[in-house]
Amino acid sequence: MNKEKSEESCKKLEGSIVKACQVEGCSFNRDSKCHALAITIGDGNHPRCDTFVQEKAEGGIxxxxxxxxxxxxxxxxxxxxxxxxxxxxxxxxxxHPYCNTFQTKYLLKV
Structure with missing residues (x-):
């Protein structure tokens, strides 16, 4: 694999950035920013943050x-x-912690 393709693959691996988190009760949230390395969205049909943790200890980095x-x-x-x-x-x-960027497929194909 050439260097250009390798760099392109790395960019694709970065994923969608969590720009803001307004879930104050989550251990990963500090100053409206998520501090988990990565989150999982969804618990079936609902676009909830599946990484949400409600503990007293601060999590993440x-x-x-x-x-x-x-x-x-x-x-x-x-x-x-x-x-x-x-x-x-x-x-x-x-x-529930909810992905506010969620849009059903038929709405995005306009």
Whole structure:
């Protein structure tokens, strides 16, 4: 594999950036930023943050958090269980951490 293709592959591995997290009760959240290395979105049909942890201890490190996997097949950003959005925002909706970037596939094909 040549250097150019290798660099392109590495960029693809970076994943979608978690731009902001407004879930104050999560151990990975500090100053509205996620500090997990990567998060998983989805618990079936719901675009919830599956990495959410509600503990007293702070988790994670200072890092650029990415979406490691998306298990919501109905999301238009989902390609082979990988999020294709440039970035996502996580909010608190209906008592759950929720991917606010989620859009159903038929809405994105306009």
């Amino acid at each position: 200072e890092t650029k958090t990415v979406v490691g996997a998306c298990k919501v097949a109905s999301c238009g950003h989902n390609k082979n269980l990988i999020c294709g959005a440039n970035f996502i925002d996580v909010i608190f909706r209906n008592k």
